Amino acid sequence: MLTQALLYPFGSAAGDTINAAVDDGSSPVIHLLSPFLFFGRTYRAIYVNNNGHLTFNQPSSAYVPYSFPARGSQDIIAGLWTNLDNRQRGVVSYRQYTSGNVLTRATQDINTHFPNLNFNASWVFVATWNKIAYFNLTNTVSLIDYLSIFQFSIFAGNIVSSVQVKETCSSISNLRNSSNVDVPGRWAFMVDSRPRNSILKSKTLIYR
Secondary structure (H helix, E strand, C coil): CCCHHHCCCCCHHHCCEECCCCCCCECCCEEEEEEEEECCEEEEEEEEECCCEEECCCCCCCCCCCCCCCCCCCCEEECCCCCEECCCCCEEEEEEECCCHHHHHHHHHHHHHCCCCCCCEEEEEEEEEECCEECCCCCCCCCCHHHCEEEEEEEEECCCCCCCCCCCHHHHHHHHHCCCCCCCCCCEEECCCCCCCCCCCCCEEEEC
16 A cells, blocks of 8 residues: 555545545546646546546546557546446545645655656646445455555646556556656656657656
């Protein structure tokens, strides 16, 4: 399980909006306070889907991952895409920021991991899936004990790629100990108008 210190503030105490407890459900449309450039497409709205992903044009109830670039017309950000059920236990929540300590922390984190970037966060969107059960499990069992919480943070700043983490099913349990920025459990990717297997040379950032 990821430590609280690794994550950005989340939950009711952080002022998050909470998704309804609905199997295969989603948030209402969320109008973004900053336009989000994603592989050459600019989005001004997003959906936080209970099954572990974010979509833009419409909500998604999909719980079986498909290989990229299938359904290339439907952009998706998927961190732990599987059949989750927040009716059993857990909370899916989200919030966006345009000022305050979260932006300060985002700026510091990105410049620590990418010291040549000179990044200055002006907007942050945080979505968190906290202790969600797998579909049809009892409310005393989470999907995977060591992956019982995961979080996306999307940053936009002064600096503006299908990127896929290739893990086998047997290695998924090691996500909490792996990283591409030398912080176990944390991954950072940059997404812009030039698809490539790159985590640098971009202006919009996604944190997991």
